[in-house]
Amino acid sequence: MWGGRLGALLLGWGRRQAGAPGRRLLSSNAAAQAGISAPRCWKCGGPGGPERGDGFFCPQCRALQPPDPTRDYFSLMDCNRSFRIDTTKLQHRYQQLQRLVHPDFFSKRSQTEKDLAEKHSTLVNDAYKTLLAPLSRGLYLLKLHGIEISEGTDYKMDSQFLIGIMEINEKLEEAQNEAAIKEIESTVRAKQKEFTENVNRAFEQDDFEKAKEILTKMRYFSNVEEKIKLKKTPL
Numbered sequence: 001m002w003g004g005r006l007g008a009l010l011l012g013w014g015r016r017q018a019g020a021p022g023r024r025l026l027s028s029n030a031a032a033q034a035g036i037s038a039p040r041c042w043k044c045g046g047p048g049g050p051e052r053g054d055g056f057f058c059p060q061c062r063a064l065q066p067p068d069p070t071r072d073y074f075s076l077m078d079c080n081r082s083f084r085i086d087t088t089k090l091q092h093r094y095q096q097l098q099r100l101v102h103p104d105f106f107s108k109r110s111q112t113e114k115d116l117a118e119k120h121s122t123l124v125n126d127a128y129k130t131l132l133a134p135l136s137r138g139l140y141l142l143k144l145h146g147i148e149i150s151e152g153t154d155y156k157m158d159s160q161f162l163i164g165i166m167e168i169n170e171k172l173e174e175a176q177n178e179a180a181i182k183e184i185e186s187t188v189r190a191k192q193k194e195f196t197e198n199v200n201r202a203f204e205q206d207d208f209e210k211a212k213e214i215l216t217k218m219r220y221f222s223n224v225e226e227k228i229k230l231k232k233t234p235l
């Protein structure tokens, strides 16, 4: 049973090694006491998996452990699972984690730990980026509640809103100078700020349908923001 669990936890690279340590783990008394749900350190076999210590290093041998697949971005970044987050705290946590798992710090360690550091680092970057921006944070939070917005435009959007977006896009295409672009940019930014406040309210009221509707609108405006960025970049 352990070999399978361990293999699944360690993903590809662990499969080659899962046989021998798996047998050792099975015969260990501690393993029997801890039950099958407690992950073990891949290196020393001690009870140092993600559920113990800081969740990153084995408290016994200090080997970097695989990322905990059950941990969501909010938990990883030490944030309450809500739309309103403290972005300063998020930034501090990001820096703290990067100091902990940045691959540069593992250059003298085994290949296994180097690979794990890469995995952790990618995960931390993704978590940080996702939670930092209101749109991706909102979409992620909805996803945790089992609601996903498809990439297409299948969500019934009111035509007045769509006409508004078309008009902004036309204005942007016609904008001849930086002042004109800046004006559109500030309009879009104000709109996103308003949407962000509304999404926050919707989440506070557990009104996920409302949150979904506003986040869909935010995505349209986010596309406009991308176009503004491109237009501002000299070719």
Ligand SMILES: [Zn+2]
Pocket (backbone or CB within 6 Å): 041, 042, 043, 044, 045, 046, 048, 058, 059, 060, 061, 062, 063
């Ligand atoms: Zn260990």
